[in-house]
Each structure stands twice: as C-alpha cells, then as structure tokens.
Amino acid sequence: MILDQNIINIISDFSSKSEHKNFYLYDMSVMGNKIKELQKILPESVQIYYAMKANPHKKFLETAKNAGAKGIEIASIGEAKAAVEAGFSPSQIVFTGPGKTENELRWGVENKIQKIHIESLVEAHRLNKICKELNHVQDILIRVNPNFDIHGAQTKFSGDSCKFGIDQDVFLEVLPQILNLKNLNFKGLHVYAASGVLKVEDLLENCRRVFTITRELEAKNPETRCDIIDFGGGFGIDYLETGADFSIDLYAKELKKLIDNFKFSDREFILELGRYLTADSGWYCTKITDIKTSLGKKQVICTGGAHHFRRPVALNINHPLSIITQHEDKIFDGQESVKDEMIFIGGPLCNGADRLAPKDIYVEQAEIGDIVVLGLAGAYGLTMSHTKFLGHAEPDEFFIQS
Numbered sequence: 001m002i003l004d005q006n007i008i009n010i011i012s013d014f015s016s017k018s019e020h021k022n023f024y025l026y027d028m029s030v031m032g033n034k035i036k037e038l039q040k041i042l043p044e045s046v047q048i049y050y051a052m053k054a055n056p057h058k059k060f061l062e063t064a065k066n067a068g069a070k071g072i073e074i075a076s077i078g079e080a081k082a083a084v085e086a087g088f089s090p091s092q093i094v095f096t097g098p099g100k101t102e103n104e105l106r107w108g109v110e111n112k113i114q115k116i117h118i119e120s121l122v123e124a125h126r127l128n129k130i131c132k133e134l135n136h137v138q139d140i141l142i143r144v145n146p147n148f149d150i151h152g153a154q155t156k157f158s159g160d161s162c163k164f165g166i167d168q169d170v171f172l173e174v175l176p177q178i179l180n181l182k183n184l185n186f187k188g189l190h191v192y193a194a195s196g197v198l199k200v201e202d203l204l205e206n207c208r209r210v211f212t213i214t215r216e217l218e219a220k221n222p223e224t225r226c227d228i229i230d231f232g233g234g235f236g237i238d239y240l241e242t243g244a245d246f247s248i249d250l251y252a253k254e255l256k257k258l259i260d261n262f263k264f265s266d267r268e269f270i271l272e273l274g275r276y277l278t279a280d281s282g283w284y285c286t287k288i289t290d291i292k293t294s295l296g297k298k299q300v301i302c303t304g305g306a307h308h309f310r311r312p313v314a315l316n317i318n319h320p321l322s323i324i325t326q327h328e329d330k331i332f333d334g335q336e337s338v339k340d341e342m343i344f345i346g347g348p349l350c351n352g353a354d355r356l357a358p359k360d361i362y363v364e365q366a367e368i369g370d371i372v373v374l375g376l377a378g379a380y381g382l383t384m385s386h387t388k389f390l391g392h393a394e395p396d397e398f399f400i401q402s
C-alpha cells in the first residue's frame, strides 16, 4: 500500500499524540461521499441502509444519517440504542440476526422498530406471542437461507447448513404457518448470500435468484405480496490489492435492468451496506517495539496486535501494510532491523494467533520505533477485536474530514 504524503504527515502527527502509539485513524469524508454517490446512481426504489456492525462509532452513525442513509441495520438492543442516540428514528431501524431473545424482541416491539427480520419458525412464533400480548401488529421480513452459492465471496452465508434464515428448500412449505400468525405483517424477503463480493455479476445473481423466489412465493400464495426485498450487504473491498474493484456503476445499471425485466419497479429494495461504506476510510496504526531473528526469520513485534485489530487473523487475510520511518535513536549498537525480507509481524500477546499479518509479509525496510500502518481497517476493526485480553490499553480513535 502506498500512502500519500498527506496521510503520512497526519499519521505521524497523531502517533506523537497517542499515549500508547496505537490508534485507528478514520477519514470521515469517505463514507458520506459513497452514500451520496450510490444514491445518485441507484434506481430510486433502492434504499441504502447502514449495517452498523461494520463500524458502530457514533461519528460513522452520524455521517450515515447526515449523508441521507434511509435507515440502519442493527443486531442488538445496544446497537439500536446507539443508532437512536445518533439521530436515527426507530422507524428507520431494521432488526436482523439469528437467535433473538424474548427480551430483545419485546424491546423491538415496544420501541416501534420498523421491521424485525425473522430468522426461524421459533422466532416467528415467539414474536407473534409478544405482539399478541402487547396488542401490536409487527412488520416483518423473512430471511431465507438460499440454496445457491455465490462464487468468489470472502464469506458465504448460503448454499450450506447455516444459522441464518429459513432454508429455501422448506421456506415455501412453512410460509403459510407464518402468514397465519395474526400479529405479524409479512412485508417481504431478506436474502443475503455472501459478503465481500468483488464481482458485480455474482451479487446480481443473488438478486436474480431472490426475484425468482419472490415470483414463486407469490404464485403459490396469491394473497401475499413481497413489497420489500432486502438484499443484505456484500459489496466487496479489495483487501489483497489485486486491482479488482466492485463497480457500483455497473451494479446500478444492471440492477435497474433486472428490476425492469421482472417488472418489480413498484417494489422497495434495501441494501444493508457495511464494509463497502467504511473499510477504506480507516487505518490501524501501531509502533514497532522489538525486532529479532528466530530460526532465520525476522520477528517484528509491535505495541498493538490482534487485540486491537483482529480481523486480519480472524479471516486469514493480510491487509495492505506500510511502514512510516521514524529514525528513532538506537537502543544499542548492532540492534536488528528489516531489509528486503519476508517477516512475521505481530503484537505483544502471549499467543501465536497474535499476528497483524496472518501470512508472512514482504517488507522493504523497518526499524524499531517505526510506525506500522494497516490499511482498509475502517470496517470490522476495533469492535470485532478482543480488546480486554491481557489488559493492554485500548487503541485511540482519531478522525479527519478531508
């Protein structure tokens, strides 16, 4: 990853301000611009929701709101409360995720959450019971676990046994049971097959298949209509720097054609985007504190590790890495440094899984005191990490609006 001089200066500046030299830096202009651009090119019936699990910091929620995101996708009461605090109204919230408890569902109903996504038959019955008690009719989407596979996805939620949704193979059989629950108001489907998809055609295939399921459902149940179809998230980010780019222009153009072909222009569509909106707004920065050779390989130890940024090791993906030279005074003559070699780089935790790059990585030059920068760290970063392990200080979070 090549950092431009402006970002190098900003990171060096914040590094001197960060007590433990471990921090995330976010450029808040990225997300706002992306939301506005998507809204400009997508068909009007397609609404952008922010999947806040990608980065739940208040500044991201406020940015999504200010940029005009139509709503927000949450997976817990905690997320819902944070969304409301940041300015979203309950009528803009959809509540997803498997295993929702009685308490969570009741909270959702009592707080007038716009839509609750049903992930199983149990959840449908549990929610109906609560709604009956509270004399409320709740809008729902039903999540279907599709029996097709999305090629090239970083993470798949489909084509296999899965905790998300109701299997497509039995969905049409069990649907009448859910439609009969008087306190649930069926609004449509949620089918989210895969995450981190870089090829537009692969995600469009998901849309095409969902439309086919919708047609089948409506043919079999003529009284029922899917007013809303939620495609989930899935727009990919090129973590491996292969040059691939998820083309939103192509996606918008082809999705419009698909909607027209299926004569679905009177329906509403939801995109719950997380990673695409946030990943390239963030950098995780830490400092090299030790370098040594072990059995012929350089071990580069930083003050921060997987407890701050777990995603690389959790998904076995090397994020783009850069070193910002600091020319710190040497601790002793003969101290080791890195020069044109493959290295191990990790943090101070007492386990082998504490790697900042899960696969050994080539580094041109690095010395103790230099700043290590991992790019594309704005999504699934700090809140997906085990920050409490070993009691190290948490990283700072700094923001710029360039």
Ligand SMILES: Cc1ncc(COP(=O)(O)O)c(C=O)c1O
Pocket: 051, 053, 054, 073, 096, 097, 192, 194, 195, 196, 232, 233, 234, 235, 272, 273, 274, 275, 276
């Ligand atoms: C229900 C749901 N919606 C949206 C997303 C966001 O996905 P992405 O970050 O790939 O856009 C996720 C991610 O796991 C999810 O579980």
